[in-house]
Amino acid sequence: MPSSKLNNKCPIDYALEVFGDRWTLLVLRDLMLSGKRHYRELMTSKEGIATNILASRLQKMETDGLIIRKQNSEDKRQIFYELTEKALDLIPVLLEISRWSVIYDKDTAAPPELMRRFNEEPQQLIAELKDAARTRQT
Amino acid sequence: MPSSKLNNKCPIDYALEVFGDRWTLLVLRDLMLSGKRHYRELMTSKEGIATNILASRLQKMETDGLIIRKQNSEDKRQIFYELTEKALDLIPVLLEISRWSVIYDKDTAAPPELMRRFNEEPQQLIAELKDAARTRQT
DNA sequence: CTGTATCCTTAGGGATACTG
DNA sequence: CAGTATCCCTAAGGATACAG
Numbered sequence: 001m002p003s004s005k006l007n008n009k010c011p012i013d014y015a016l017e018v019f020g021d022r023w024t025l026l027v028l029r030d031l032m033l034s035g036k037r038h039y040r041e042l043m044t045s046k047e048g049i050a051t052n053i054l055a056s057r058l059q060k061m062e063t064d065g066l067i068i069r070k071q072n073s074e075d076k077r078q079i080f081y082e083l084t085e086k087a088l089d090l091i092p093v094l095l096e097i098s099r100w101s102v103i104y105d106k107d108t109a110a111p112p113e114l115m116r117r118f119n120e121e122p123q124q125l126i127a128e129l130k131d132a133a134r135t136r137q138t
Numbered sequence: 139m140p141s142s143k144l145n146n147k148c149p150i151d152y153a154l155e156v157f158g159d160r161w162t163l164l165v166l167r168d169l170m171l172s173g174k175r176h177y178r179e180l181m182t183s184k185e186g187i188a189t190n191i192l193a194s195r196l197q198k199m200e201t202d203g204l205i206i207r208k209q210n211s212e213d214k215r216q217i218f219y220e221l222t223e224k225a226l227d228l229i230p231v232l233l234e235i236s237r238w239s240v241i242y243d244k245d246t247a248a249p250p251e252l253m254r255r256f257n258e259e260p261q262q263l264i265a266e267l268k269d270a271a272r273t274r275q276t
Numbered sequence: 277c278t279g280t281a282t283c284c285t286t287a288g289g290g291a292t293a294c295t296g
Numbered sequence: 297c298a299g300t301a302t303c304c305c306t307a308a309g310g311a312t313a314c315a316g
Contacts (some may be wrong), residue, residue: 009245009246009247010167010184010246010248011235011236011237011238011239011240011243011246011247011248012163012164012167012232012235012236012239013164013185013246014239014242014243014245014246015235015236015238015239016160016163016164020158020160020163021308022154022158022308022309023309025150025154025158026150026151026154029148029150038277038278039277039278039279040277040278043278046148047151048310049309050309050310050311050312051278051279051280051311051312052279052280052281052282052309052310052311053308053309053310054279055278055279055280056308056309058279065242077277077278077316078277079277079278079279086242089238089241089242090238092234092237092238093231093234093235093238094150096230096231096234097149097150097153097231098149098150098153099149099230100149100153100227100228100230100231101149101150101152101153102149103227104152104203104224104227105149105152107147107152108147108148108149108151108152109147109149110148110149159288160288160289161289176297176298177297177298177299178297178298181298186290187289188289188290188291188292189291189292189298189299189300190289190290190291190299190300190301190302191288191289191290192299193298193299193300194288194289196299215296215297215298216297216298217297217298217299
């Protein structure tokens with residue numbers, strides 16, 4: 001198994017360790033592109049993740065430095081998840097994947113305006129998406 | 139599970155179905171960036187894939203339209219795998235992933251010249267890599 | 277609401293022997 | 297060489313109940 005290698009040198013190996021499972025990329029999508037921040041919101045995504053799986057995934061993502069678990073300063077019971085720069089830097093990966101899927105799977109759809117802008121001005125779009133995610137954080 | 143949805147609309151879902159497992163992306167890497175074309179070559183990659191897994195992955199990749207299984211016209215026993223355009227269009231995805239891993243994992247390395255060119259002239263690099271893969275095919 | 281704790285099932289994958 | 301065919305095993309994931 002790729003993740004058991006001690007001296008791990010291949011970039012693809014590392015990526016597979018961090019988000020090469022069945023759920024992490026979907027959770028990242030919801031946090032980064034759908035603007036979700038709470039457990040309950042993540043639970044509602046149409047793929048139907050189980051509660052124990054979501055919890056374990058969130059923990060691993062925190063360990064891997066993708067998210068930070070925070071509580072609302074007024075109501076301590078309110079938990080939300082903040083994306084790190086490391087996670088935000090996966091936006092281009094998600095967009096590239098989306099572009100590919102939209103081309104090759106007829107049943108796949110993505111916001112056309114998003115895809116158009118990714119083709120025409122990718123840098124600016126990425127910067128905007130990052131900014132949007134950052135300002136959503138607080 | 140994401141793959142069981144009938145009306146699958148999210149691009150990330152589709153990508154996960156096609157290459158969201160532990161091996162497909164590594165096999166693609168070897169075919170696309172390392173120039174491997176034969177079963178025996180794919181067997182030697184450092185992650186150590188099992189023979190049955192490699193065989194099943196190659197079959198699924200053919201079903202999914204990523205590769206074409208061919209035999210040498212002179213020596214029919216010689217089998218090799220040819221990448222489709224659908225697979226070649228994943229080069230940007232692999233490069234984006236690599237860029238990210240190199241930044242965030244200190245143990246990860248990639249050819250620096252490759253990464254430099256991906257930053258400075260991505261379109262040209264991608265075109266070159268595709269061409270290289272295509273000419274290798276025959 | 278945000279998770280733990282269990283229990284259970286299954287698909288994915290490792291090891292190895294074997295085949296045309 | 298390019299795989300099949302088995303056997304086995306475990307980690308990943310579903311379902312559900314429950315807790316703070």
